[in-house]
Amino acid sequence: MANENILTVMREQVDASSALQRIHALRGGVAGVVEQKLVYPYFRFKASCKIPTMIGKQDVAVDCLVDGINGLGATADPFITDKLMVTDENLLHPDISRDEAVKIAQRTVTHQLGRKLKMIAPFDVTLEAKGMIYRSFWIVRIGDSRIMIDSVTGGMQPLRASAA
Amino acid sequence: MSGTVIFFLVLYYLVVLGIGYWAMQRGSSKDLEGFLLGGRQVGPITTALTLQSTAMSGYMFLGAGGLGFAQGYWALWYAAGDIGSGLLNLSVIGRRMRKLSQMMGALTAIEYLEKRYPSPAIRLVAGTLTVFLLGFYVLAQLIAGGKGMALVTGISYPIALAIAVGIILAYTFMGGYLAVAYTDFFQSLVMLVGVMWILIAALSELGGLTAANNAIAEIDPTLLSVWGRGLGFEGQWGVVAGAILIFSVGVMGWPHVVTRHMAMSRPATARKAGFWATIWSLFFVPTPYIVGILAILILPGLDDPEMAIFQVAEQLLPAAVTGLVMAAIMAAIMSTADSLLLQTGSIASRDIYERFINPKASERQMVMVSRGLVLAVAVIGYAVALVEPPTVFGIVIFATSVLGSAFLPAYVCAVWWKKANTPGALASMIVGASVAFIWEYAGLVNSTQIHPMVTGVVSSTVTMIVVSLATQKSSPVPPQVLEMMNVAAEVGPIPERYLATADAGLANEAAAIGRKLDEG
Amino acid sequence: MFGLPFATTMLVFGFPLFWILYLVGFLYVSRNWDKDTAKENDAS
Numbered sequence: 001m002a003n004e005n006i007l008t009v010m011r012e013q014v015d016a017s018s019a020l021q022r023i024h025a026l027r028g029g030v031a032g033v034v035e036q037k038l039v040y041p042y043f044r045f046k047a048s049c050k051i052p053t054m055i056g057k058q059d060v061a062v063d064c065l066v067d068g069i070n071g072l073g074a075t076a077d078p079f080i081t082d083k084l085m086v087t088d089e090n091l092l093h094p095d096i097s098r099d100e101a102v103k104i105a106q107r108t109v110t111h112q113l114g115r116k117l118k119m120i121a122p123f124d125v126t127l128e129a130k131g132m133i134y135r136s137f138w139i140v141r142i143g144d145s146r147i148m149i150d151s152v153t154g155g156m157q158p159l160r161a162s163a164a
Numbered sequence: 165m166s167g168t169v170i171f172f173l174v175l176y177y178l179v180v181l182g183i184g185y186w187a188m189q190r191g192s193s194k195d196l197e198g199f200l201l202g203g204r205q206v207g208p209i210t211t212a213l214t215l216q217s218t219a220m221s222g223y224m225f226l227g228a229g230g231l232g233f234a235q236g237y238w239a240l241w242y243a244a245g246d247i248g249s250g251l252l253n254l255s256v257i258g259r260r261m262r263k264l265s266q267m268m269g270a271l272t273a274i275e276y277l278e279k280r281y282p283s284p285a286i287r288l289v290a291g292t293l294t295v296f297l298l299g300f301y302v303l304a305q306l307i308a309g310g311k312g313m314a315l316v317t318g319i320s321y322p323i324a325l326a327i328a329v330g331i332i333l334a335y336t337f338m339g340g341y342l343a344v345a346y347t348d349f350f351q352s353l354v355m356l357v358g359v360m361w362i363l364i365a366a367l368s369e370l371g372g373l374t375a376a377n378n379a380i381a382e383i384d385p386t387l388l389s390v391w392g393r394g395l396g397f398e399g400q401w402g403v404v405a406g407a408i409l410i411f412s413v414g415v416m417g418w419p420h421v422v423t424r425h426m427a428m429s430r431p432a433t434a435r436k437a438g439f440w441a442t443i444w445s446l447f448f449v450p451t452p453y454i455v456g457i458l459a460i461l462i463l464p465g466l467d468d469p470e471m472a473i474f475q476v477a478e479q480l481l482p483a484a485v486t487g488l489v490m491a492a493i494m495a496a497i498m499s500t501a502d503s504l505l506l507q508t509g510s511i512a513s514r515d516i517y518e519r520f521i522n523p524k525a526s527e528r529q530m531v532m533v534s535r536g537l538v539l540a541v542a543v544i545g546y547a548v549a550l551v552e553p554p555t556v557f558g559i560v561i562f563a564t565s566v567l568g569s570a571f572l573p574a575y576v577c578a579v580w581w582k583k584a585n586t587p588g589a590l591a592s593m594i595v596g597a598s599v600a601f602i603w604e605y606a607g608l609v610n611s612t613q614i615h616p617m618v619t620g621v622v623s624s625t626v627t628m629i630v631v632s633l634a635t636q637k638s639s640p641v642p643p644q645v646l647e648m649m650n651v652a653a654e655v656g657p658i659p660e661r662y663l664a665t666a667d668a669g670l671a672n673e674a675a676a677i678g679r680k681l682d683e684g
Numbered sequence: 685m686f687g688l689p690f691a692t693t694m695l696v697f698g699f700p701l702f703w704i705l706y707l708v709g710f711l712y713v714s715r716n717w718d719k720d721t722a723k724e725n726d727a728s
Contacts, residue, residue: 038680040673069676072269092680110527111271115427120337120509120534125527137677146681148674157674159681160647237692244699248706255710259717377687390691435714442707446700 003088009134011080012151019138019149032142039086041068041094043101044130047109049123064109066101068094073108172487221500222308224452225493227557230470232456236387239453241404245412246449250441258434260579261425263652267671273423274515280578281589291515294419298508300563303545304556305501315474316490329546332501351495358489363451365480366458379461406615414568420507509534562604569596569620573628585639588632596624
């Protein structure tokens with residue numbers, strides 16, 4: 001029943017053994033175990049904006065990602081992508097719809113622009129949907145705790161059991 | 165004399181525009197993208213200066229100077245708390261609020277309150293209060309801008325006021341490029357140098373601080389005391405407490421200030437920004453008050469105490485420097501007004517219009533609402549400033565007391581107290597605002613000798629505690645919120661060493677993954 | 685000092701001193717903030 005999907009992912013810089021090494025460096029001695037690798041969904045958009053400036057309208061293109069599960073939007077630095085084969089059991093499916101994501105992306109970009117440029121202006125923001133992009137996280141278990149490690153930056157975050 | 169000043173004033177603006185233009189040109193869209201993505205691009209010094217530069221406003225140049233002139237060293241009670249306001253804010257709620265707001269995906273400080281204390285009522289009350297009170301702040305800037313413009317150019321007040329309002333509106337509607345980090349930084353520096361120059365010129369004119377104080381003692385020794393002219397405030401610790409609290413603790417309740425924590429790029433920025441903000445404040449905060457005090461000797465016939473700093477500058481500085489400094493001061497006032505208007509517009513469109521009136525509003529419609537409100541505030545502000553301008557000091561103290569009283573417990577408890585719940589927050593906002601407002605309006609300061617800020621903050625804090633505890637069972641804090649608070653505070657069963665190295669930027673993903681793993 | 689009465693001198697110098705001490709304390713207490721070397725990724 002395991003479906004295989006070919007997905008566009010952010011290029012991994014940290015593999016399983018590097019992930020473990022990072023944990024090891026902290027804990028000093030006790031080994032962690034990589035339980036699984038989870039792939040996290042984002043809606044990807046390219047926002048083309050015309051910013052009014054003193055020297056006419058400047059065209060600015062900004063990548064915008066919308067977290068597929070939390071629905072949080074953010075403008076993004078450029079990143080390199082690869083194609084990866086991922087089975088269903090490692091794949092997290094988005095909880096929000098494409099339409100919701102579009103609205104969130106619009107809102108995020110406009111808000112960022114307004115805030116950064118400190119003006120109230122109806123910027124021309126054109127969103128181009130670029131499909132889904134994924135990021136892999138290593139889920140590592142150490143004793144009772146679980147930690148996730150970002151395969152792109154190596155950043156760590158402890159995982160908590162939510163209130164039962 | 166006026167001609168030279170105007171010349172340099174205009175020259176200053178051309179230079180600033182030039183910098184903005186140059187930055188745009190050489191920047192090209194890549195840099196602009198970088199700027200937009202930034203937070204990264206803006207390092208700790210610029211952050212601290214931006215934090216502080218909004219404080220360099222009508223209050224500092226008119227209100228503070230005016231108070232120093234009127235009451236002598238008593239005025240420094242207000243500086244006492246203000247010196248630490250940036251540091252206090254950053255150290256107490258900065259980092260946690262940043263993390264919590266990021267996890268909640270809140271865009272405004274008002275939306276943040278609704279996410280933390282889930283209830284539409286919170287958003288409506290907080291949003292309305294903020295728009296109303298920020299409007300007062302804007303009024304203060306308009307009056308400062310108008311009076312300053314009138315003084316510098318010699319144009320009559322109504323027209324000068326109209327020009328100032330016009331420039332502020334233009335700034336707000338078209339601005340943007342003037343707000344690029346470079347220009348803000350440049351302006352802050354010019355201003356700091358300018359204000360220091362005024363101080364030094366005043367001190368050298370008077371033969372030093374000791375000589376000046378001796379001369380003041382000749383006029384009226386009570387001006388050197390901590391109780392004000394004629395010892396008018398003697399023993400009034402309630403008023404003193406208010407003065408200290410208003411610009412220190414109270415600032416943690418200002419939505420337009422705490423909103424900056426949400427934009428902070430990384431926690432470490434808070435540390436360095438706190439450092440630079442304090443250094444800056446140590447020099448800059450007391451200075452306008454002291455110049456005001458020295459003005460007692462330099463401008464004995466001064467009509468309007470709030471013009472003290474401007475007139476000292478005009479009198480003592482070379483015309484060119486006066487022009488530059490005036491320009492920098494005007495720029496600061498306008499930049500503050502612009503910031504406030506933007507916030508007000510943003511809150512009105514997102515937190516009130518989109519949230520309650522038209523949930524399907526497009527971005528374009530919201531921009532229209534923003535602009536509409538900004539125009540309305542400007543027009544009403546102009547009318548009030550023209551007909552019966554209150555003192556800048558009076559307005560700011562009033563607005564600040566009510567804001568601080570209303571929101572301090574809400575923002576502080578949002579990150580520090582897990583039992584702070586929605587009824588508690590709502591009640592504290594309403595009670596705090598009402599008490600401060602009524603206390604001020606009914607002039608109860610005089611009979612009780614307690615500042616509205618003190619009664620306001622005490623009553624809102626007590627209300628938060630009592631109501632939250634009383635309603636814990638009926639309105640508990642939602643588990644997701646508690647969870648997010650734990651993450652923001654880095655508290656829980658996870659060993660310290662992991663928490664210390666956790667990447668804050670991944671908190672949202674971690675929360676989602678944590679949930680999914682538990683479900684599946 | 686500076687021809688000021690004692691109370692005023694306390695006001696003028698006392699609070700700045702307080703805040704400097706507070707700053708030092710804060711910098712010490714927060715010395716561990718953000719120790720990680722991993723870059724904060726905007727794409728989150």
